[in-house]
Amino acid sequence: MSPVKPQPANRIILLGAPGAGKGTVAKALVDLFGLSHLSTGDMLRAAVAAGTPLGVQAKSFMDAGALVPDELMVGLIADRVQQPDCKSPSGVVRFLLDGFPRTLPQADALDAGQLGPDLVVYLAVDDAIIVDRLCGRRTCPGCGSPFHIHFAPPKVDGICDRCGTALVHRSDDQEAAIRKRLEAFHRQTGPLVGRYAACLVTIDGAQAPADVLAQVVRTLRARGAIVENAGQTANVVS
Ligand code: AMP
Numbered sequence: 001m002s003p004v005k006p007q008p009a010n011r012i013i014l015l016g017a018p019g020a021g022k023g024t025v026a027k028a029l030v031d032l033f034g035l036s037h038l039s040t041g042d043m044l045r046a047a048v049a050a051g052t053p054l055g056v057q058a059k060s061f062m063d064a065g066a067l068v069p070d071e072l073m074v075g076l077i078a079d080r081v082q083q084p085d086c087k088s089p090s091g092v093v094r095f096l097l098d099g100f101p102r103t104l105p106q107a108d109a110l111d112a113g114q115l116g117p118d119l120v121v122y123l124a125v126d127d128a129i130i131v132d133r134l135c136g137r138r139t140c141p142g143c144g145s146p147f148h149i150h151f152a153p154p155k156v157d158g159i160c161d162r163c164g165t166a167l168v169h170r171s172d173d174q175e176a177a178i179r180k181r182l183e184a185f186h187r188q189t190g191p192l193v194g195r196y197a198a199c200l201v202t203i204d205g206a207q208a209p210a211d212v213l214a215q216v217v218r219t220l221r222a223r224g225a226i227v228e229n230a231g232q233t234a235n236v237v238s
Helices: 022-033 040-050 053-063 070-080 104-112 127-135 175-189 191-195 209-222 230-236
Strands: 011-016 037-039 095-098 119-124 137-139 146-148 200-204
Touching (some): 022 037, 037 040, 040 053, 070 104, 104 191, 127 175
Antiparallel strands (some): 137 146
């Protein structure tokens, strides 16, 4: 009998603590695999910046390092996955979720909409490393590029190399908020590791970023994921 072929991975979740590297990996995967990157953190920050009703409601939770209530998050994602960029030409829903689900009720909502993941990539990183990473993280509000004051400093102090915008130290990247975000991660998001055990691949997110990305790309390719940009993939995966 021939081996069972795995289902192609159309709906992928990146799971990991804040600062585990989900955003960095996601941006690279979008270029390589042509997936739509749905980052709930980015969506919420855009809503806060635009002063929308969602942004006004979410801001105090985010500043405190707490999770935004499930009903707001589920509504946000339910609307977003209906957009045309989340459908393949044959109508299959495809996405790369970064930062959602973060709770069991959010995972339930995906299942209820027949949108459960084909593949969950869990980036595992120790808390001490996360605190070092996030305290020094500086983010570009213009193009989203991440920097780090020690590990990846910009060429000109405080200025984005890519678009010249002044970098910010996110209010939720201050140490007190980071500790709260980690606590929320372990208590509320941790149970998802068990929930998704059947389709979960754990990757050591403490490795160098290029090694993390290469391992994630190999995992996606092994799972038949999607339309690849062969030129770029060749640079990442030997
Ligand atoms: P992130 O950039 O993914 O670390 O998200 C930044 C903040 O946005 C989090 O600390 C939460 O306050 C909020 N947030 C993002 N995604 C979710 C989610 N799925 N559920 C609840 N809150 C979220």
